[in-house]
Amino acid sequence: MLRTVNRVLTGLAGLAxxxxxxxxxxxxxxxxVPSWWPWTDTGDVLLSRARRERWHDHGWWWPTxxxxxxxxxLLTLWWLLAQLRRARLAEVLVDSGDGEGAxxxxxALETVLADEAEALPGVARARATLHGRRTTPAARVALLLEPHAAPADxxxxxxxxxxxHARDSAGLAALPAEVRMRAVKHRAHRVT
Structure with missing residues (x-):
């Protein structure tokens, strides 16, 4: 929702x-141009000569x-490029063995990876996202571990x-992953 609002506001600002x-x-x-427009003549300027020369004695003003x-x-261009960049990988190129690919x-791969990770013993919840190129994807996996789970296991x-399984099913040579783990935190309950 917030991403949609951000893009709509960006579009409206761009149009304006x-x-x-x-x-x-x-x-x-x-x-x-419309009659209400402040600069209607070709000789009109945004800053008058008096306003431009107001800081003339200060050599630091115009460079600043x-x-x-x-x-x-530069910050606006960086922000615009950040809006256009995809956070997730939309598709993965799978080698089907016939030279065509699929x-x-x-x-779909994220969902299967997360579901299989949740089925592991000691994992309460899992979330997976893919990023990178469609021929060489990488995964980010977030695991929420049960209190009794051993992180190394x-x-x-x-x-x-x-x-x-995800690497083999997609026919990838490698599937690098960044894994983040947290433990479930239970609140203390009052016993009466």
Whole structure:
């Protein structure tokens, strides 16, 4: 939900900035602009001569303004690229043996990997996500361990069973994984 709202607001901000930029270009080119627009003539400027020269005696002012605007542009571009980047792998290329290959949905492999990891003894809950390239995916697995579970045993069974099955079923040479483990925390109960 939050991701959708973020993208809608990004789109609306982009449309508004495009409209304002287009209106500034239209006024600068001498085309007709709305009567309420503050710059209607080709000779109009954003900053008057008095405002530009207000800080003329301070040699640090304009380099600071330009540096701050450059940092703002770089941060905005970084944020925009972060919005376009996918957090999950949509599909995995599976070698079918006939030279063609097949596409496996990333969510399907994630679900199977998480379900098989949850079936391991000592694991209360598991979550898996795939990232990387579709020919060389990598997994991130989060395990919620029961209080009696041994983390080393859970990790060795996860790599020997769940990750090995996922790697073999997708026909991958390797399936590197980052595994994060936490223990279940139980609250104290009042006995009456």
């Amino acid at each position: 900035l495009t409209a304002v930029g287009g209106a500034v270009l239209a006024a600068g080119a001498g085309l007709s 303004v330009i540096a701050a605007l450059a940092v703002l542009v 596409l496996l949905r990333g969510r 859970a990790l060795s069974r996860l790599t020997a069973e769940s990750l090995a």
